[in-house]
Amino acid sequence: MASEFKSLNVAVIGGGLGGLSAAISLRRAGHKITIYERHSFVGEVGAGIGIPSNGSKWLYNWGVDVEAGKPVVANRLIIHRWDNGEVMATAPLGDSKEKFKYDTLSFQRCDVHRILLDTALSKKGLGIPCKLVTSHRAVQVEAELGKVTFENREVITADLVIAADGIHSKMRSAIGITPEVTQASSCAYRHVISKAKLDELGLGDICSSEAIEFWTKPGMEKIVIGCAHGGEVICVYSFFAIDPSKHEKDGWNISTTPDQLVAKFPTLDPRVQRIMLHSKDIKVWRLYIHKPYPYWTRGRVALLGDAAHPMLPDQTQGHSQAIEDAAALGLVFSKQYFHGNSNQNLEAGIVEALQRYEKVRMKRAAAIQDASAKARDDLRERIGWVQKA
Numbered sequence: 001m002a003s004e005f006k007s008l009n010v011a012v013i014g015g016g017l018g019g020l021s022a023a024i025s026l027r028r029a030g031h032k033i034t035i036y037e038r039h040s041f042v043g044e045v046g047a048g049i050g051i052p053s054n055g056s057k058w059l060y061n062w063g064v065d066v067e068a069g070k071p072v073v074a075n076r077l078i079i080h081r082w083d084n085g086e087v088m089a090t091a092p093l094g095d096s097k098e099k100f101k102y103d104t105l106s107f108q109r110c111d112v113h114r115i116l117l118d119t120a121l122s123k124k125g126l127g128i129p130c131k132l133v134t135s136h137r138a139v140q141v142e143a144e145l146g147k148v149t150f151e152n153r154e155v156i157t158a159d160l161v162i163a164a165d166g167i168h169s170k171m172r173s174a175i176g177i178t179p180e181v182t183q184a185s186s187c188a189y190r191h192v193i194s195k196a197k198l199d200e201l202g203l204g205d206i207c208s209s210e211a212i213e214f215w216t217k218p219g220m221e222k223i224v225i226g227c228a229h230g231g232e233v234i235c236v237y238s239f240f241a242i243d244p245s246k247h248e249k250d251g252w253n254i255s256t257t258p259d260q261l262v263a264k265f266p267t268l269d270p271r272v273q274r275i276m277l278h279s280k281d282i283k284v285w286r287l288y289i290h291k292p293y294p295y296w297t298r299g300r301v302a303l304l305g306d307a308a309h310p311m312l313p314d315q316t317q318g319h320s321q322a323i324e325d326a327a328a329l330g331l332v333f334s335k336q337y338f339h340g341n342s343n344q345n346l347e348a349g350i351v352e353a354l355q356r357y358e359k360v361r362m363k364r365a366a367a368i369q370d371a372s373a374k375a376r377d378d379l380r381e382r383i384g385w386v387q388k389a
């Protein structure tokens with residue numbers, strides 16, 4: 001006789017894009033999810049994020065209201081000359097749907113976060129609505145017991161712990177991984193400007209074609225511009241070379257002024273310099289190269305997203321790889337594949353499922369980490385990049 005499916009109590013540590021993706025996927029698979037977030041609120045910044053078809057596929061699959069996030073379908077890549085903006089090459093993206101059944105979507109990060117959170121907590125849709133607990137910073141985990149201790153001294157025990165606590169993951173060190181990290185030889189500013197402001201400046205033609213546009217020259221400097229929020233917001237990433245031996249301050253909230261931003265790019269196309277001068281929400285984004293970790297799971301704990309495989313942004317795969325992690329967890333813990341169905345073999349079933357998770361995900365994520373680092377150095381390494389004059 002087939003034994004009954006055991007619905008697990010799952011603790012997701014981290015309410016970022018990766019943690020929410022995992023919460024939705026495991027909810028859909030029939031489990032009870034509590035998301036613990038260190039901050040007193042959950043939210044995201046206004047910068048842009050691209051979700052290619054390997055990620056957008058799962059958003060639709062999980063029943064996320066993608067359109068409510070006002071995505072822009074990115075239809076092509078355009079490369080401009082650094083100093084005068086002349087178009088040097090283009091490559092199509094608009095055929096993603098034709099090739100892979102799903103579009104490449106450009107969002108504002110806060111929009112994706114909102115639609116994922118709504119889906120996770122909603123009473124509508126398959127599975128039990130997830131619970132969200134804020135102001136809970138996890139500081140320790142006992143992997144074999146699934147026991148998590150928070151800074152406020154609260155302790156919880158879960159059947160399964162998903163550590164989605166980002167690039168500086170505490171849970172990762174708690175399961176014995178010490179990352180081999182080097183600072184990348186470049187760094188980025190991320191900033192936004194409204195389409196209305198662009199029109200007012202007479203620069204409305206930039207991004208009018210729903211393309212992802214690059215300004216490049218030999219070296220590390222690169223500007224990436226894409227539309228989001230139904231085309232109303234233009235998100236810009238401005239990369240510049242740094243001396244990696246000088247350890248500069250890190251954090252998501254280090255700002256700069258428009259004048260200082262422009263001063264970093266003295267030879268850049270003057271139109272893009274004007275965009276910089278009128279940009280808002282300018283924040284520094286430090287970039288790190290992590291060597292792939294030797295394992296992702298211990299006992300009842302699994303790493304996911306940036307906690308498992310931080311990567312440089314140049315293949316636009318950071319969130320999509322976290323989505324793939326989440327999708328894989330949803331499958332290995334599904335009614336079809338999860339065999340930890342009674343208290344006697346529950347632990348063995350969880351360990352077996354997590355081994356499968358590592359098997360299907362680690363190699364692929366490591367290859368994409370590597371491909372992302374290569375594309376940081378040379379844009380032609382971007383997957384799918386075929387130059388068309």
Ligand SMILES: Cc1cc2nc3c(=O)[nH]c(=O)nc-3n(C[C@H](O)[C@H](O)[C@H](O)COP(=O)(O)OP(=O)(O)OC[C@H]3O[C@@H](n4cnc5c(N)ncnc54)[C@H](O)[C@@H]3O)c2cc1C
Binds near residue numbers: 017018037304
């Ligand atoms: C500016 C920027 C632009 C990006 N652009 C793209 C892009 O275009 N395409 C793409 O695919 N990817 C992009 N990425 C990467 C992508 O956002 C991440 O890879 C993806 O969101 C996965 O993140 P995560 O949820 O694993 O980690 P994070 O987004 O870092 O979320 C971690 C969450 O855990 C919480 N947390 C941390 N520690 C604890 C703790 N101890 N206890 C409880 N909670 C904790 C944090 O507060 C946060 O909410 C970008 C990243 C950044 C920063």
